[in-house]
Amino acid sequence: MDSGRWDWIVPAGLWEIVRPLLPAPRIRRQGGGIAGVPDEAVFAAIVYVLVSGCTWRALPPCFGASKSAVHRRFIIWSRAGVWEQLHRAVLDRLATGNLLEVSRVVLDSAHVRAKKGGRTHRPVTRGPG
Template sequence: MGSGRWGWVVPDGLWEIARPLLPPARMRPQGGGVADIDDETVFAAIIYVLVSGCAWRALPPCFEASKSTVHRRFLIWSRAGVWGRLHQKVLELLDGQNLVDLSRAVLDCAHVRVKKGGEPAGPSPVDRGKPGSKIHVLSDANGLSLRVGLSAANTHEIKTWLGKHPRFHVHFTPTGSSWINQVERWFGLLTDKLIRRGVHTPVKALKDDIRAWIDSWKENPRPFTWTKPADEILKSLADYLTKVTPPFTKSPKGT
């Protein structure tokens, strides 16, 4: 983490980037009143709440600020657009250090229930039509958050986003093609072609054979590739579902 008084919660350099983005404090025209808590302390308290996920009322006393003060300042800074501009500044800094990887992008969302409705909220397709919202996150190849948005729960975020960004193209990724599945497939080959076919009485002989197998694979690595196109895979899945799904029949009247 960072250094200084709040270095245990605020990363190095983040406060220096955020300070010039904060709106000036409003002065009481009649003067007097209680001295405001300094912005750096409030900023650290807000970061603590956002990172830890604790409730505002559970703010630790070490910040020496009431939850009302911290939450009020959070709302003022939010309305002033501080967090969006801070995010943009951090991204520009990371991009200048070649730490943003745009070779791939990942777009995902999470549904949250909005009991009192409001804007933006809509009928949630995953919560029996109850009012809800979607939190959308677009990240780079390393998982770095690029954009965060909020919309009604019934928004088709993928189609909408792709419509606004035509330079991005969708690639069909079959289930089971993640890197962990590739690792499992490699161990399956090792088991089928070496372990099950051989006889290894001492453990040392088994270890030696496995090491020899690994060395041989490294000399001529063969990546796993999908040979079926997406349409053929989807057709096979549809045929399978047709076979395993029982036909719908109407029940006799009176039963």
């Protein structure tokens, strides 16, 4: 990776954590595909989309990869469990460095499944008298 090229979007040290978690690229018999786009550039593009909230279509060309190639690699890496492994690896590093503070934890509702058939709150009705 070009040292420092993606520092503006990828936090220091994050690439070194994610690199060993990425699956080996598949070789496509018909040729073409995503092998020509460096993983570092694709990772930076994915981080950009996730941090900025832009759509895949709004991805700027500075990453040197097409929007479809970046999205396709995001799907491949998601199916391979890269994001869960990265989350665990970052937590492990923080814990090892005694930097993980869990006394104040916020639960993000996007990570909690809402179960059907749960309790509902209905007004209490009182009978006569």
